[in-house]
Amino acid sequence: MIRFALVALLLPILQTTPPKPPTDAPRIPDSVFVDAEPADAKCVSVVKKDAKKGDTVVIQAKIGGRAEPFVKNRAIVIVADRCMKSCDQIPGDTCAKPWDYCCEPPESLKANTMTLQFTGEDGKVLKTGAQGVHGLEPLALVVIEGVVTEKDDKGTFVVRAKRVYVEKPAEDEGASPNDKPKVDGKDPPKDAPKEAPKE
Amino acid sequence: MMRLLPFDHAIRNLGRSPRRLALLVGGSALVSLLVLGAVAFSRGLETSLGASGLATNALVLAAGSEESVERSEIAPGVTDALATGVDGIAVLAGQPLVSPEIHAALPVSLSGEAVGSEGEAPEAPPVLVRGFEPAAFAVHPQVRLASGRWPRPGADEVAAGPEALARVGGAAAGAREGATLLIAGQPFTVVGTLHAPGTAMHGEFWMRLDRLAQLTQRTTRSCVVVALGDAEFDDVDALVATRLDLESVAMTESDYYARLAEFFAPIRALVLATAILVSCGAALGGLNAMYAAFASRVREVGTLQALGFGRTAIAVSLAIESLVACSAGALLASLIAVLFLDGAAVRFSMGSFALSVDATAIAAGLLSGIVLGVVGAIAPIIRCLSLPIPIALRA
Known part of the structure; x- marks a missing residue:
């Protein structure tokens, strides 16, 4: 009788356990994420200006550039040039989504942002969200090695990721990784490009 | 006891x-x-x-204007980019159901209203005027024409929601089809009555997109509404995230109105x-x-x-x-x-x-x-x- 009651009590709980995702659901391969930073990384704005379609590029960037930098069920991420100041780097700014760069003029935003895609073996974008995978979160600092798959002179610049290095958040609470944006591994020069590069 | x-x-x-x-x-x-x-x-x-927004519609508007479609300005090219770049969009008579629209709050008054004692124009309340193209009928199935006809392209004609007419005093004056309204100071004839009870559209004026663009002197659109059909919303969002030149964001129409409800x-x-x-x-x-x-x-x-x-x-x-x-x-x-x-x-x-x-x-x-x-x-x-x-x- 007690056993029956226990089963009766546990049955609804067991039934409400969320179903496990199917094992064949697309996911970004772990092998894409590396522990060592790819060498000779350049800024987004520099790569956007110089690279051609089909080039392999190494880019250092920060995840952000719009209010929702991740596409929910597609492995697509918007990343921004580290030289641009996200809202959290502006003293006194209380922006709820500091990764949207709402203080940047649209032209600057267009020139300093690009799209990162994770594709499957068939070359198509994986039908899974990238947020949370291996530390990919808004404002995370990343170094990307990939191939330029789309580029035009209007602002579109798409890179298919081959290797991604996600920088670990700084240990020191007082120093956010976003406090000191670096260009090519060094502190940015005072005249670092911020506006749209002039053709 | x-x-x-x-x-x-x-x-x-x-x-x-x-x-x-x-x-x-x-x-x-x-x-x-x-x-x-x-x-x-x-x-x-x-x-x-x-009821104003459908979960089966994607709304594409300018990045940074997610809170208000009236403030949004996107390039006319976004419409074609969506029509050709997203597979599976609903199609009607061979045309993809992609509806570019302009939403503008304009002062509207009944033509011939008494002017003030010093000859000033009567105070006209701002009413939402929507510029549409034929695809709008299919992407907004909540809206029907109760009587009259739809405005013609380029013509000084509007279709009026009953609440919109009432707002400008038209209901009290018995104004229906044939009445003349002053929209942003220009005369327009009411040629049809909209029927969209329980939605925001019941209180709007609709005119053809080209005429509203001319009236507001703008070359941009406020938004593009896409009937998803077999496509998924993520396909639209992926295109918008990939084509940064479009400077747009996508959300489901129902999400937009849910945010608006949160605002209120x-x-x-x-x-x-x-x-x-x-x-x-x-x-x-x-x-x-x-x-x-x-x-x-x-x-x-x-x-x-x-x-x-x-x-x-x-x-x-x-x-x-x-x-x-x-x-x-x-x-x-x-x-x-x-x-x-x-x-x-x-x-x-x-x-x-x-x-x-x-x-x-x-x-x-x-x-x-x-x-x-x-x-x-x-x-x-x-x-x-x-x-x-x-x-x-x-x-």
Whole structure:
């Protein structure tokens, strides 16, 4: 009788356990994420200006550039040039989504942002969200090695990721990784490009 | 076992003073009506915004203007980029259902309205004017043409939502098809009447996209609405995230209106809080009447106690009296609300919506009446029963 009651009590709980995702659901391969930073990384704005379609590029960037930098069920991420100041780097700014760069003029935003895609073996974008995978979160600092798959002179610049290095958040609470944006591994020069590069 | 007073004792007592009963029922009806009206306001706004957007539509608007489609400006090329770049979009007669639109709040008045004493133009309220192309009929199936015809491209013609006409005074003036409106100072003829009850579109004017672009002197669009069909919303979002040159963001139409509803949440809370505060005043008036009604019956209560009825039994009887009177008031309020409030238009700066006296609103009204009946009886009952029997009999 007690056993029956226990089963009766546990049955609804067991039934409400969320179903496990199917094992064949697309996911970004772990092998894409590396522990060592790819060498000779350049800024987004520099790569956007110089690279051609089909080039392999190494880019250092920060995840952000719009209010929702991740596409929910597609492995697509918007990343921004580290030289641009996200809202959290502006003293006194209380922006709820500091990764949207709402203080940047649209032209600057267009020139300093690009799209990162994770594709499957068939070359198509994986039908899974990238947020949370291996530390990919808004404002995370990343170094990307990939191939330029789309580029035009209007602002579109798409890179298919081959290797991604996600920088670990700084240990020191007082120093956010976003406090000191670096260009090519060094502190940015005072005249670092911020506006749209002039053709 | 406790001996209760007969139920009809409580009911008969209610009729002893018709004026007092009317005061109680009226006070309760007022409280219930206020609460019911506030909930109907909140539900109406919520329902209207919920019905205005479809989850099967994607809304593409300018990055940074996610909160307001009126502020959004996107390039005309976004329409073609979406039509050609997303597979599976719904198609009608071979055309992808991609609807570019302009949403603009423009001053609208009836042509020929009396000018002021100093010759100034009459104050025209801003009303939402939507510029559309034929695909709009398919992506907004909630909107139908009740009468007349759709405006022609390039013509000075509009289709008017009934609430939009009422807002500019057209309903009072009996204006329908054929009437002339001044929109942003230019004359337009009403050639059709829109029918989109329960949605924001019921309070809009629609004119052809090219004419509105000309009128507002803009080359950009406010948004593009895409009927998803076999495509998924993520396909649209992926295209927008990949084509950074479009400078756009995508969201489902229902999400946009849900955000808009969130934006109005403080107003809804304010309306509810105001109604509750005013209700408190009305409730205090009702309580006072009840207090007076029970206080004059101290001797009767003492007599009942002397006859052997317990304090609990007497308290229950008095509570039933109060509950019946207040419930009657709540029922009266519900009847008034259903007859006169349901569907009544509330017009605000950028549109209108209808009050919705639904089951939730009626339940809130009835509940407020019941709560008033129970809570309102507590203090007078304590006052009546706190006196010792000899003192009560001499009262």
